[in-house]
Structure formats: structure tokens, C-alpha cells
Amino acid sequence: xxxxAVEISDQTTARLSVYLRCLTALxxxxxxYTSSRGLAERLQLNSAQIRKDLACFGEFGIRGxxxxxxxxxxxxxxxLGLTRDLGIIVVGAxxxxxxxxxxxxxQGESVRIVSLVDVDRAKIGQRTAGxxxxxxxxxxxxxxxxxxxxxxxxxxxxxxxxxVADRVVRSGIKxxxxxxxxxxxxxxxxxxxxxxLTREIEGLAFFLRQLATARKAGTEARAASR
Amino acid sequence: xxxxAVEISDQTTARLSVYLRCLTALxxxxxxYTSSRGLAERLQLNSAQIRKDLACFGEFGIRGxxxxxxxxxxxxxxxLGLTRDLGIIVVGAxxxxxxxxxxxxxQGESVRIVSLVDVDRAKIGQRTAGxxxxxxxxxxxxxxxxxxxxxxxxxxxxxxxxxVADRVVRSGIKxxxxxxxxxxxxxxxxxxxxxxLTREIEGLAFFLRQLATARKAGTEARAASR
Numbered sequence: 001x002x003x004x005a006v007e008i009s010d011q012t013t014a015r016l017s018v019y020l021r022c023l024t025a026l027x028x029x030x031x032x033y034t035s036s037r038g039l040a041e042r043l044q045l046n047s048a049q050i051r052k053d054l055a056c057f058g059e060f061g062i063r064g065x066x067x068x069x070x071x072x073x074x075x076x077x078x079x080l081g082l083t084r085d086l087g088i089i090v091v092g093a094x095x096x097x098x099x100x101x102x103x104x105x106x107q108g109e110s111v112r113i114v115s116l117v118d119v120d121r122a123k124i125g126q127r128t129a130g131x132x133x134x135x136x137x138x139x140x141x142x143x144x145x146x147x148x149x150x151x152x153x154x155x156x157x158x159x160x161x162x163x164v165a166d167r168v169v170r171s172g173i174k175x176x177x178x179x180x181x182x183x184x185x186x187x188x189x190x191x192x193x194x195x196x197l198t199r200e201i202e203g204l205a206f207f208l209r210q211l212a213t214a215r216k217a218g219t220e221a222r223a224a225s226r
Numbered sequence: 227x228x229x230x231a232v233e234i235s236d237q238t239t240a241r242l243s244v245y246l247r248c249l250t251a252l253x254x255x256x257x258x259y260t261s262s263r264g265l266a267e268r269l270q271l272n273s274a275q276i277r278k279d280l281a282c283f284g285e286f287g288i289r290g291x292x293x294x295x296x297x298x299x300x301x302x303x304x305x306l307g308l309t310r311d312l313g314i315i316v317v318g319a320x321x322x323x324x325x326x327x328x329x330x331x332x333q334g335e336s337v338r339i340v341s342l343v344d345v346d347r348a349k350i351g352q353r354t355a356g357x358x359x360x361x362x363x364x365x366x367x368x369x370x371x372x373x374x375x376x377x378x379x380x381x382x383x384x385x386x387x388x389x390v391a392d393r394v395v396r397s398g399i400k401x402x403x404x405x406x407x408x409x410x411x412x413x414x415x416x417x418x419x420x421x422x423l424t425r426e427i428e429g430l431a432f433f434l435r436q437l438a439t440a441r442k443a444g445t446e447a448r449a450a451s452r
Contacts, residue, residue: 013432017425080428081435095325151430175430191433193426199243200419202306204377204401206239207417209307
């Protein structure tokens with residue numbers, strides 16, 4: 001019997017990434033077994049949530065022993081689609097684009113930046129400090145086809161965002177990480193994750209406002225009780 | 227009677243940011259009134275959700291007329307804490323840090339990057355392309371106090387992340403946007419928003435894997451039905 005593809009939320013996927021990071025650290029430390037409680041303590045998460053997340057994908061744990069760190073890590077890599085090579089093209093060779101191209105934070109050994117593309121002739125043919133080649137945006141479809149890259153990171157000026165997104169989609173890429181402030185429009189079969197700095201700052205501004213309100217209320221309450 | 231501070235989720239705050247962006251655009255276009263349905267169509271969101279979000283903060287709409295764009299925008303700016311000046315210090319004057327310091331995406335007129343700090347003597351005393359001064363990390367508490375900056379953006383190497391976060395907290399800053407791959411540990415009264423590129427890429431990898439699985443299943447189903 002074929003298993004149905006499981007619908008998994010972005011939140012679950014995000015947590016799986018966190019578990020993966022933790023398991024990678026445990027493996028490096030030479031720890032062979034862990035438990036949902038062990039993971040929960042290390043990650044300051046709820047152990048029931050961890051068991052629930054992992055149960056979505058089948059039975060990994062061994063009763064009384066817990067999870068074999070290496071096995072579980074392999075399973076999560078497989079679930080996340082990180083066991084095969086995954087190429088990324090960064091569009092925009094400005095400071096943000098070159099910084100992202102050289103970003104050291106990837107843990108999936110299989111994820112790699114294959115190229116940076118730009119329209120600036122002065123940059124085309126150069127390499128980033130980390131050695132990523134910079135090529136012409138015109139070559140995007142060719143680069144995507146030859147390298148099999150499946151993800152594009154948009155790091156272009158706001159004014160170019162939608163046009164570049166259209167080019168990316170036409171080149172056959174179906175997953176985009178958008179670093180521009182513009183919410184680009186793409187066909188339904190393409191996934192865009194939007195890293196919106198404005199929104200992040202607004203979230204923090206809101207937290208600070210709540211903090212200030214709470215503090216003021218506290219001060220007034222103390223004054224009133226005198 | 228004093229209103230109790232409302233507990234609002236990060237998701238709601240994120241949606242308020244989206245409404246704000248839309249209202250800013252409407253105001254620029256000279257549109258004076260809108261409705262939850264109008265906003266919903268423009269944003270491809272659910273109008274009931276929009277009404278519910280706005281209802282958390284009191285009655286803004288006028289029956290039969292809708293929302294006055296300018297008023298609603300002002301209310302959301304106030305709710306998000308963007309009506310007062312909000313200073314940001316970027317820590318780390320590498321490519322990512324300087325790119326973030328010059329990021330053009332801020333819409334709250336009140337949000338500004340006050341300084342970039344670093345440990346590199348060659349950079350201290352310089353300015354970014356956008357004119358943001360680069361100062362010594364040692365001066366962080368002084369800069370925070372003098373400018374009243376309340377948010378720090380971490381754009382330092384992975385190895386320095388926790389130490390820099392500790393310094394930021396000691397300087398009295400209570401909101402952090404973390405661009406390092408490290409999940410920094412801070413006291414409970416400090417809020418950290420983590421922009422984790424690894425996690426974003428893993429989310430996209432997972433989407434691509436599901437897409438591949440669905441396509442394979444479709445091909446097999448067509449083959450079986452022949």
C-alpha cells in the first residue's frame with residue numbers, strides 16, 4: 001500500500017529544521033541516543049510536541065531506548081528533501097547577494113550555491129570572496145538547466161523584484177527565497193518564502209510598545225497603591 | 227476604565243504589517259476609503275480574517291462606508307509602536323551588516339538605523355555607502371544610551387553571535403533581529419526574531435520534495451491507468 005503524501009505545515013517544517021540542527025550537534029558530540037524529553041530540554045520545547053511532530057512521519061523511537069541520533073537525523077534529512085543535491089542560484093550580486101552567496105550557515109551537506117547572477121557587466125565573470133562565480137542574468141535559464149538548481153534567492157533592488165521573479169519562474173525554478181521588500185506574485189505551483197525585514201522590525205517594535213505599556217501600567221499601579 | 231493590554235500573536239502582528247503596507251500604497255494612490263473586502267482582494271486574504279484582526283484593537287470601520295485609509299493607517303502605526311522614533315543599531319560591518327544598515331525597505335518613517343558597530347579598527351570611523359557611521363563595538367552601551375536605540379540587528383560571524391548578544395542585552399537593548407545561524411540565548415524579557423536562512427532553505431527543500439513526490443505519483447497513476 002502506498003502511503004499518502006502527508007500535508008505538513010510550515011511550522012512543523014521549521015521545527016524539523018530545529019531538531020535537525022540539534023541532532024547534528026549531538027552527533028558531533030558523539031551522543032548515540034536521545035529522547036523526546038532530551039531534545040525538549042536542549043531546545044526548550046515541549047516534549048509532547050516533538051513526539052507528535054516525529055510521529056507524523058512514522059515510528060522512529062524505540063521504547064525505553066529513545067531515538068538513535070544518527071538514524072533520526074538521516075530520517076529528517078530525507079523528510080526535508082536534503083539527501084539529494086540541491087542547487088541554489090542567488091540573483092543580485094550587491095552586498096546582500098554576495099553575503100548570502102557566501103553564507104556559512106548551511107548544514108545540509110547537499111545544499112550548495114551554484115552561481116550568482118547579475119546584470120552589471122563589471123561584476124559578471126568575477127567571483128565572490130567565497131569563490132561563487134558571478135554570471136549574466138541572461139544566462140539564468142541555461143545555468144538552471146545545466147546545474148539543475150531548484151532554488152533562487154532574490155537579492156535585487158525593489159524595482160527589479162517582480163521582473164526578476166518572472167524570469168526565475170520562466171527558467172523553471174519552483175522555489176524562491178525573496179529578500180526584497182516586495183511581495184512578488186508567482187504562479188500557484190511556485191513557492192515563495194519572503195524574508196521581509198520591514199515586517200521583522202515591525203514585530204519587534206510592537207513587542208517594545210507592549211513592554212513600555214506594561215511598564216507604565218506597573219508604575220501607575222505602584223503609584224496608586226501608595 | 228483602563229483597557230487591558232491585548233495579547234496579540236506574532237501572526238497577527240505580521241498581518242498588521244501587511245495591511246499597513248497596503249494602506250500606505252492606497253494613501254499614495256489618493257484612495258480615501260477602503261473595506262475589509264477591498265483589502266482582502268488586494269492582498270489575496272480572507273476578509274473575515276481582516277475584520278477579526280482589526281476588531282482586536284477597537285472599532286475602526288464605519289458601517290456602509292468602510293475604513294478611512296489615512297485613519298486606519300495611523301491606527302496601525304500606533305498599534306505597532308511606529309509613531310515614535312525607533313533607533314536600530316546593526317552589529318557587524320561585514321557585507322551583510324552594511325547591506326542591512328542601508329536596507330531601503332523600511333516604511334515606518336520613524337524607524338532609522340542610528341549606527342553600525344564592529345571590532346575591526348579599519349572599519350571604525352568609516353561610513354556605509356548609505357551614510358551610516360561605523361563605530362567601535364566597545365561603544366555599544368554609550369551609543370544605545372545616547373541615541374535611545376531599542377533594537378539591535380546581529381550580523382556577526384557565527385562564533386561571535388552569543389557573546390555579541392550578551393553585550394547587546396547588557397547595553398539595555400530588549401529587541402534583537404538575529405541574522406546569524408546561531409539561536410542565541412537571552413533573558414526572558416528580551417525578544418529575539420531569528421532570520422534563519424538555513425531554515426528557510428530547508429522549508430523550500432521540503433516543498434520541492436513534496437512536489438517531486440506528487441509528480442511521480444501522478445506519472446505512475448497515469449501509467450497504471452493505460
